[in-house]
Ligand code: GDP
């Protein structure tokens with residue numbers, strides 16, 4: 001695995017007191033592999049490496065105590081510079097119109113809604129327009145999302161085929177809606193084709209948008225460059241939105257596209273939920289590419305939600321073997337408030353390895369809900385003293401929680417075992433995994 005390999009390289013470098021030119025080239029070789037494996041386009045990677053090398057050679061790195069870290073820093077800085085100044089600003093001067101384009105499944109419809117929600121939170125009054133006349137369900141999809149966020153949406157008449165007519169009608173409709181910014185969701189194709197480009201050009205000419213955002217799946221490979229160039233040449237994009245950065249993809253496509261189009265990466269999509277969306281952060285991409293995990297993101301995200309004092313208290317109780325079902329409930333709620341666990345774990349370094357160890361579906365929120373239901377059906381006394389849980393109490397809990405008795409038994413058994421195992425160690429994550437995997 002590449003991330004492991006890089007880990008090794010940097011460990012090697014860190015171990016050495018001083019760094020030689022050869023060490024630098026070795027590290028750069030690995031960074032080059034990292035870039036390519038992250039799907040950064042070949043020539044972009046080559047050029048990038050040349051920059052990093054230049055920087056590395058020119059600095060005082062050679063006398064540094066931790067040369068490996070220096071190179072990582074240079075690498076991060078270079079990425080930040082390449083993607084530099086990319087901030088999530090949009091030109092929303094009146095008439096503010098945003099055209100959302102991209103391939104099929106890239107996340108255009110989702111992004112349109114996410115953007116609308118974000119703008120709404122900023123105090124603007126967004127409107128959505130469904131211009132995907134190709135996929136039958138696309139219009140409903142946008143309408144449903146719009147409803148969720150309570151944003152007015154224009155949907156074309158059934159059977160409508162002319163996208164420019166839709167745009168014209170939508171602009172008429174918009175006049176009656178008291179909106180301040182209109183977002184047009186468009187159709188995609190599996191790959192760039194002339195028909196798609198022709199349609200987008202006509203739409204683009206008609207709408208004359210302030211912003212044309214190209215939505216790209218972070219997992220897009222080497223073809224990212226071609227996709228970006230084609231869309232940019234056809235409609236002149238003003239920015240890029242990387243989606244699915246919550247997944248495994250290292251997102252090298254961002255680097256390629258930024259590099260060849262010169263257009264900023266403005267936003268990042270980080271989940272299917274409509275609030276999982278925000279400004280793109282170059283440093284995090286650097287770490288992803290290096291396989292170091294998004295520590296900053298993790299810390300920020302977790303810090304916002306975790307009650308630190310509470311967490312310490314639980315860890316302490318666990319270490320003392322006093323951990324009971326009340327603590328368990330607190331823990332579970334904290335975990336749930338963190339959102340999809342997998343998204344969170346994805347931010348951790350070495351997640352690739354970890355993920356393999358977790359049984360599929362173990363972190364399923366539904367199972368968490370079931371566990372919670374069982375624990376909630378216990379009395380407070382039972383929760384603090386699980387020894388009380390005799391068969392008749394267990395039957396009552398099963399009936400109360402609506403979960404089968406075997407599930408209740410299993411949860412209690414696993415809890416007891418886990419508690420034994422964990423006392424003195426305080427491994428919260430492992431514990432949750434064990435509990436979740438047990439049902
Ligand atoms: P479109 O064909 O470009 O309009 O793509 P959609 O908006 O319909 O999205 C395709 C799929 O990707 C849907 O299942 C979305 O929920 C999902 N999706 C979109 N953005 C993200 C994201 O940032 N993260 C994740 N995990 N899924 C996403």
Ligand code: MG
Pocket residue numbers: 108109110132138185186
């Ligand atoms: Mg769509």
